[in-house]
Amino acid sequence: MAATLITPDQCADSIMTVVPAVTRFLRASIRSHGKPHLSLSQLRVLYFLQRRSQSSLSAVADYLDVTRPTMSAMVDRLVQRGLVHRSPDPSERRRIILSLTPEGTATMERVYRATQQTVADRLEALSAAQLNQISAGLALLSTLFEEPHVSALGQAHGDTE
Amino acid sequence: MAATLITPDQCADSIMTVVPAVTRFLRASIRSHGKPHLSLSQLRVLYFLQRRSQSSLSAVADYLDVTRPTMSAMVDRLVQRGLVHRSPDPSERRRIILSLTPEGTATMERVYRATQQTVADRLEALSAAQLNQISAGLALLSTLFEEPHVSALGQAHGDTE
DNA sequence: GTTAGATAGTTAGGTGAGCTAATAGTTAGC
DNA sequence: GCTAACTATTAGCTCACCTAACTATCTAAC
Numbered sequence: 001m002a003a004t005l006i007t008p009d010q011c012a013d014s015i016m017t018v019v020p021a022v023t024r025f026l027r028a029s030i031r032s033h034g035k036p037h038l039s040l041s042q043l044r045v046l047y048f049l050q051r052r053s054q055s056s057l058s059a060v061a062d063y064l065d066v067t068r069p070t071m072s073a074m075v076d077r078l079v080q081r082g083l084v085h086r087s088p089d090p091s092e093r094r095r096i097i098l099s100l101t102p103e104g105t106a107t108m109e110r111v112y113r114a115t116q117q118t119v120a121d122r123l124e125a126l127s128a129a130q131l132n133q134i135s136a137g138l139a140l141l142s143t144l145f146e147e148p149h150v151s152a153l154g155q156a157h158g159d160t161e
Numbered sequence: 162m163a164a165t166l167i168t169p170d171q172c173a174d175s176i177m178t179v180v181p182a183v184t185r186f187l188r189a190s191i192r193s194h195g196k197p198h199l200s201l202s203q204l205r206v207l208y209f210l211q212r213r214s215q216s217s218l219s220a221v222a223d224y225l226d227v228t229r230p231t232m233s234a235m236v237d238r239l240v241q242r243g244l245v246h247r248s249p250d251p252s253e254r255r256r257i258i259l260s261l262t263p264e265g266t267a268t269m270e271r272v273y274r275a276t277q278q279t280v281a282d283r284l285e286a287l288s289a290a291q292l293n294q295i296s297a298g299l300a301l302l303s304t305l306f307e308e309p310h311v312s313a314l315g316q317a318h319g320d321t322e
Numbered sequence: 323g324t325t326a327g328a329t330a331g332t333t334a335g336g337t338g339a340g341c342t343a344a345t346a347g348t349t350a351g352c
Numbered sequence: 353g354c355t356a357a358c359t360a361t362t363a364g365c366t367c368a369c370c371t372a373a374c375t376a377t378c379t380a381a382c
Contacts, residue, residue: 005289006296012280014299016187016273020205021307022180024226027369041339044181057360065185070340072361077338094348094359112177119173122305128166130301135167137298138175140291144283146182188340202368219330231369233332238367255330255377 015141026115033114036081036107041066043115045074046083046108049100056095083107176302187276194275197242197268202227204276206235207244207269210261217256244268 027040038046041064048063049055055063061071075098078084083104089095100108123131188201199207202225209224210216216224222232236259239245244265250256261269284292 006292008281008284008287008292009277011284011292011296011299012277014296014303015183015280016277018299018303018307019180019183019187020201021226022176022302023184025306026177026180031370037337039338040181058358065182066339067341068360069342069362074339076361092349092359094346096360116170116173116177119176120169123169123172125305126169126301131167131169131172133294134298134301135172135175137295138172138179140287140295141183142175142179144286145186146179192341198366200367217330218332227368228370229331230333230371235368237332253330253378255375257331 026119029115029118030111033111033118038107038111041074042078043108043111045071045078046100046104047112049084049098050105050108053099054097056089057098058095060098078104187280190276190279191272194272194279199268199272202235203239204269204272206232206239207261207265208273210245210259211266211269214260215258217250218259219256221259239265 023040030038030040030043044064045060048060052059052063057071057075058068060075061068064071066074075084075086079086082101085099085101085104087097087099089097123134126134184201191199191201191204205225206221209221213220213224218232218236219229221236222229225232227235236245236247240247243262246260246262246265248258248260250258284295287295
């Protein structure tokens with residue numbers, strides 16, 4: 001409708017404005033739903049671990065694009081809360097294997113679904129065409145800005161094809 | 162075309178995946194361009210102050226959707242770096258007036274433009290139609306997830322020259 | 323006018339995400 | 353066997369967030 005000609009600069013401008021706003025919304029949603037408060041980053045770690053269980057710390061760090069020390073500290077907190085389990089890898093003894101505890105799985109699913117629902121509630125107001133418009137835009141952004149190896153997360157929402 | 166039927170849940174899923182990825186990209190871009198390193202949040206504060214100069218601390222906090230103590234600490238850092246100036250409001254003596262210093266304006270514009278350019282570079286690969294698709298999606302997200310008062314930032318991308 | 327309530331900003335104290343640099347242990351290459 | 357590369361951790365830092373509590377100021381009500 002208002003789709004006049006857009007320059008990359010203007011589009012970049014929009015990205016820089018909208019993305020932080022949505023980030024704040026996501027953070028607030030997660031906070032309001034988690035009884036043991038999860039951060040957005042923690043949720044992403046748990047979400048990743050659910051589908052790539054037995055990952056090494058480095059693998060998770062690479063996927064989420066943070067340094068290993070950062071991930072090490074994050075895992076510390078998650079282990080301390082009983083959501084993640086660290087175990088040694090027998091074949092590679094410098095590596096650790098990360099996996100979700102049952103509680104970690106439950107917490108992750110609960111918070112993820114609740115957050116997803118909060119976001120979906122906002123989207124309810126839209127028409128199917130508008131939903132598709134958002135979805136198409138996000139898909140493009142995904143190809144442009146996601147780290148290549150992160151695409152597994154991006155693909156993961158499409159098992160209903 | 163590839164726009165099959167999308168459920169709100171799937172769309173929410175995409176949002177939760179893509180938005181953090183783009184956030185990371187923005188953060189990395191800003192970091193790489195600022196000589197005095199600015200954070201994404203700091204850039205947003207400076208960006209806002211440029212077009213709403215003489216704002217009070219609360220006004221900025223409300224716009225960026227953070228608490229006053231958080232904004233107070235952020236302003237502390239920006240003042241310490243000589244980018245922002247705190248002055249008393251003569252008519253309301255409990256209020257402070259925030260404004261960019263010349264250096265603050267210069268730093269903001271440099272970092273903002275460089276970041277915008279980095280983002281725009283990625284967007285160059287797209288067709289006009291794809292650009293419009295992203296733009297349209299972002300516009301919708303903006304109406305859904307931005308705080309009402311923040312819309313001024315969203316409108317603001319067309320005033321250079 | 324004084325007193326009660328709201329409002330603006332700060333301070334104190336905490337959690338968590340992020341970084342770099344340096345370290346210990348492990349594996350692999352030569 | 354020695355070195356080089358890799359995995360994870362520790363230490364030390366900055367910054368973005370939060371809540372609770374405090375000061376100062378303004379407003380309104382009595």
